[in-house]
Amino acid sequence: MNPLALIGRNFLNVSETIGGITLVLLRILRAMIPPKFDRDETWLNLYKVGVKSFPIVIMTALFTGAIMVIQSGQYVKQTGATGLLGWGAGYAVLAEVGPVLIGLMFSGRVGANNTAELGTMRVTEQIDALRALAIDPMLHLVVPRFLAMVLMLLLLTALGDLFALVGGALTSQFILEVDWRVFFDGVFNSGLLDEYLIGLSKGVTFGASISVVSCFYGLGVSGGAAGVGRAVNNCVVTSAIGIFVWDYVITYLAN
Amino acid sequence: MREDPQAAALPWLKPVLQRMPDRPVVLRVQGLSKWFGDVCVLDSLDFEMREGEVLGLIGPGGVGKSVLVKMCCGLMEPDEGSIEVLGQNLGELKEKQRQSLRERVGLVFQNYALFDFMTVGDNVAFPMRQRGGHTPEQIADRVQERLAEVDLPKVRHLMPNELSGGMKKRVGLARANINDPELIFFDDPTAGLDPVTSSKIFNLIRKTQSHRNSTCLVISHDIDRMRPACDRYLLLYESKLHFSGTETEAMQATDPVVRDFFRRDNAQK
Numbered sequence: 001m002n003p004l005a006l007i008g009r010n011f012l013n014v015s016e017t018i019g020g021i022t023l024v025l026l027r028i029l030r031a032m033i034p035p036k037f038d039r040d041e042t043w044l045n046l047y048k049v050g051v052k053s054f055p056i057v058i059m060t061a062l063f064t065g066a067i068m069v070i071q072s073g074q075y076v077k078q079t080g081a082t083g084l085l086g087w088g089a090g091y092a093v094l095a096e097v098g099p100v101l102i103g104l105m106f107s108g109r110v111g112a113n114n115t116a117e118l119g120t121m122r123v124t125e126q127i128d129a130l131r132a133l134a135i136d137p138m139l140h141l142v143v144p145r146f147l148a149m150v151l152m153l154l155l156l157t158a159l160g161d162l163f164a165l166v167g168g169a170l171t172s173q174f175i176l177e178v179d180w181r182v183f184f185d186g187v188f189n190s191g192l193l194d195e196y197l198i199g200l201s202k203g204v205t206f207g208a209s210i211s212v213v214s215c216f217y218g219l220g221v222s223g224g225a226a227g228v229g230r231a232v233n234n235c236v237v238t239s240a241i242g243i244f245v246w247d248y249v250i251t252y253l254a255n
Numbered sequence: 256m257r258e259d260p261q262a263a264a265l266p267w268l269k270p271v272l273q274r275m276p277d278r279p280v281v282l283r284v285q286g287l288s289k290w291f292g293d294v295c296v297l298d299s300l301d302f303e304m305r306e307g308e309v310l311g312l313i314g315p316g317g318v319g320k321s322v323l324v325k326m327c328c329g330l331m332e333p334d335e336g337s338i339e340v341l342g343q344n345l346g347e348l349k350e351k352q353r354q355s356l357r358e359r360v361g362l363v364f365q366n367y368a369l370f371d372f373m374t375v376g377d378n379v380a381f382p383m384r385q386r387g388g389h390t391p392e393q394i395a396d397r398v399q400e401r402l403a404e405v406d407l408p409k410v411r412h413l414m415p416n417e418l419s420g421g422m423k424k425r426v427g428l429a430r431a432n433i434n435d436p437e438l439i440f441f442d443d444p445t446a447g448l449d450p451v452t453s454s455k456i457f458n459l460i461r462k463t464q465s466h467r468n469s470t471c472l473v474i475s476h477d478i479d480r481m482r483p484a485c486d487r488y489l490l491l492y493e494s495k496l497h498f499s500g501t502e503t504e505a506m507q508a509t510d511p512v513v514r515d516f517f518r519r520d521n522a523q524k
Contacts, residue, residue, distance in 0.1 A: 128330050129368035133382040133430075134357035136350075140385075 017216075017238065024216045025208075028146050031138045042144035049110050049145075050152030054159075060105045061098060061160035065167030066175075068092050069183075073176045082178045086186020089168040094161050095195035100247055102160045103206035106153055107239035111214040114145055115235040118218025119228040127219070142215050149211035150204055157203030161196060198254045202247060209242040278305040280339070281438050281470040282327060287336035289322055296322055298494040299336070306437075309464050309471045311481050313516060314491035320474045321365060323491070324440045327472070328362050329353045341437060358386060361431030361439035365446055365474075367423040369415040369430070375402070376411030379430045386434060401429040404466075405459055421452035425459065432463060439463075441473040445480065453477055457484040478517060490516060 068089040169180040217231040282304040296319035325331040405425035445453035490498035
């Protein structure tokens with residue numbers, strides 16, 4: 001194929017995807033004014049998205065904190081600056097690594113599942129059935145998922161950050177033999193509240209991004225089971241890209 | 256009989272109007288065309304249905320019958336022409352207005368389209384719950400009534416994947432009927448079913464229609480078994496409306512396509 005044509009085609013594909021995602025976001029925002037959504041479906045999604053993701057997020061957070069401490073441990077030991085251990089690990093976890101890794105885990109678990117669910121509903125005509133029954137799929141399916149993902153990724157990030165610090169403290173105590181109180185002193189005396197809040201704002205943004213991307217791919221499925229597979233794959237890749245792009249934007253703006 | 260300008264333009268409408276005098280038009284399709292890329296699926300269709308009529312829509316596979324039904328429900332847009340449902344032109348309605356109109360219209364899907372994350376009872380209750388204005392007891396009673404009408408009084412707690420194909424079709428019928436729609440579309444309600452279950456489904460359609468005086472459009476390939484249910488037939492062939500009339504008119508037709516469709520099935524019988 002002509003390389004220029006290939007570039008042009010890829011450019012059009014990317015533009016179409018970005019345009020489609022933006023349209024889904026606008027339709028969600030429009031559907032929320034005035035606030036009207038399916039309460040039962042929202043509760044169900046809060047449970048599916050949040051409560052069921054809790055174990056995997058906690059596991060990710062504990063190891064993230066532990067890894068940060070191990071990474072900085074050798075320098076701390078060489079220099080004897082144990083007071084910096086909590087600050088170093090806390091800074092990296094709260095502002096950057098925690099929200100990003102939790103967001104990636106969330107996108108793999110919840111975003112992919114959401115795309116597969118909506119995609120299957122699409123190919124089995126369940127979404128058409130909703131419309132035929134005079135029910136707006138946007139209000140019944142998409143808005144509750146959007147709200148659940150935004151709220152729950154915020155809460156999971158808030159909790160995950162704390163568990164990451166616990167993981168860091170345990171590693172500090174048992175692997176590096178630096179007292180856990182010293183570790184927490186380093187965290188709390190370093191003024192990391194701003195980093196924590198920046199991390200939470202990333203959680204909200206990632207939640208919105210993952211929900212919109214997963215709904216866009218789920219609602220756009222065509223071509224049966226193979227189409228669902230392709231959509232899930234695209235959702236995971238695009239969500240990951242979205243997380244890094246938004247991480248860059250927020251980090252840039254916050255600094 | 257009231258003189259209808261439509262009847263003058265469309266000669267085949269006359270016998271329909273004679274059978275259903277003074278009944279209001281429930282569905283009017285005019286100059287309807289639909290293209291998928293370069294392929295014309297439906298070409299300038301004109302027909303209408305009167306209140307209380309059961310219309311059989313037949314034709315070879317892939318001729319656009321399901322597309323026509325989806326356009327009549329406002330789930331798909333035509334490229335040309337207009338569709339008037341219960342006196343409202345779909346093309347002039349916004350999505351919110353279409354939603355209000357759909358509360359008066361039912362659709363039974365070819366592939367059931369039951370919500371697989373809900374029990375049968377919740378599936379049937381869902382449209383009524385969403386519409387609001389009913390107590391949980393009223394909803395439960397209506398669900399039980401509708402399930403009993405389709406001979407499935409004891410399945411409300413089962414999940415759709417625990418049902419056979421015929422049972423799913425009947426649940427779809429109960430769900431489409433829960434809000435007493437004035438117009439119901441059945442998209443191949445007997446596809447893949449055995450002859451006995453197919454006959455039961457068509458009998459149910461007729462029973463439902465006479466019970467509530469609803470108007471029904473039924474897509475099927477099973478002409479033999481749909482006979483007791485239908486008042487009139489439309490035959491779609493090569494993207495066009497090839498025939499419209501009663502079974503008797505079809506049997507008397509000299510057109511080889513119509514003869515082939517109706518008499519072949521009769522021969523099989």
